[in-house]
Amino acid sequence: MIDIIQQYWKAFLWTDGYHLSGLAVTMWLLVVSIAFGFCASIPLAIARVSKSKWLSRPVWLFSYVFRGTPLYIQLLFFYTGMYSLDMVRDVDILNHFFREGYNCTILAFGLNTCAYTTEIFAGAIKATPYGEIEAGRAYGMNKFTLYRRVIIPSALRRALPAYSNEVILMLHATTVAFTATVPDILKVARDVNAATYDSFNAFGLAALIYLCITFILVALFRKAESKWLAHLRPMKA
C-alpha cells in the first residue's frame, strides 16, 4: 500500500501529470451536477405540485423515467447512444458536445440528480403547513412573492435531511463516470490495478478517499442542519 501511495498519490488527488484526475475530477463532477440539479429542480418542483395537469404531468414523467432507470444506462444513452445517431453527428454543435465524455457525464448526472431533487423538493412544498400559505395570502402577497418569501425558504429547510442523502448518493454515483473516459478517482484506481495487479490496495485506497469525502459531507450537512433547522430543535428546559 505504501508503494502505491508513494507512486500514485498525485494521480489520486489531482493530476496524472497531463490532466486533472482523481479527487479533483470527482469533486468537480459532483459540484457541477449538484448545482445544475438544484437550480433546475426548484422550478420543476413548483411545476410538479401545480394544479395544472399540463405542467405537473410532464415533470412527473421526467422524474419517473429518470428515477426508474439506472444512472449507468442513462450515461450509456447520452455517451454512446446519442453519438451513434447520424442526426447528432451531422449537426456541428451537437457533434462537438456529445463527442466529449465530460459533457455527456455532466448531462446525465445533472438530469439524474435533478429528477430525485425535484421529488424531494416537491414533497417538501406539499408539506408546507396551510397556515403559512393562508397567512401569506392574508398579507396580500401574490403567488410569486408567496413562493419567494414563504413557501420556498421553509420547504428547502424541511428538505435538508433528504437532500443531504441525495448529495451523498450522487457522490457515490459519480463512480460510473470512468465508463465515459472521465478520469475520476475510480479511473485512477483501475489504472493502478492494471499496473500493479494489487487489486485490494488499489481499490481500497479509492474506497478510503470516498469514505473521507462522505464523512466530510455528512459533517457539513450536520452543521447546515443545526443552523437552518435550529427552530425545529426541542427547546431546552
Added chain:
Amino acid sequence: MFLDGFGPIILDGAWVTLELAVMSLLVSFVIGLGGAGAKLSSNPLLKGIATLYTTLIRGVPDLVLMLLIFYSLQIGMNHLTEWQGMEQINLNPFVSGVFTLGFIYGAYFTETFRGAFLSVPKGQIEAGIAYGMSGWQTFSRIQFPQVMRFALPGISNNWQVMLKATALVSIIGLSDVVKASIDAGKSSYKVFFFTVVAGAIYLILTSVSSLVLMWLERRYSTGVREAEL
C-alpha cells in the same frame, strides 16, 4: 424479427439481471436481520462489528466496493487454495456477484431492520414473555410480523436501489441485460435503439416491483388505522 434477432439474448440478459437482484435480495435480507440483531444486542463486540460494517459499507460507493470485493475475493481464494495445496478454484462470476451485492446492501437492510425492531413497543415483547413464550416464539409471533410492516417502506426503497445497482455488474463482466444490449447495439450498429431497450426493461422492472410492493404494504398494514387527511 423480434428486436432484430437479438430478442432472445436480451431476454436472457434480463433474466440474469432479475435472478441476480432476487438472489442478492435474499442474501442481504438475511445479513440485514443478523446485522440488526447484532446492533441491538448487548454484546459490545457484536455491536462494534455491526456498526463498523454499516458505517464503512454505506460510506463507500457500491461500484468501488464491487470492484474491490469482486477482484479481491478471487485473489484471496487463490492464496487460500495455494496455501492449502489445492487446485485453483475459479469463482463463478454470478455467485460472486450475488454475494458482493448482498454484502453491500446487507448494510442498508441492517439499518432498515434496526429501525423497525425499535418501532415494536417494548410492552408487547414483555407481554409475550409474561405469557411464557420462548425467545423464538416472541420473535416469530410478535416481533417479526410487525417488523415487516415497519420495515416495508425501507425494504421497498432498498430493493429499487439494488435493482438499479445490478446495471453495474456488467462492468465486472457479468452478462446481464446491459451487457447484452451493448453487444447487440455494437453488432447491429443501432447503439441508440438498444440502449433505449435496456432502459425500458429496467423501467418495466421498477414499475412492476413498485406495484407489488404497494400491494404488500397494504397487506401488511391490515388492521392499522390511519387518520384521513
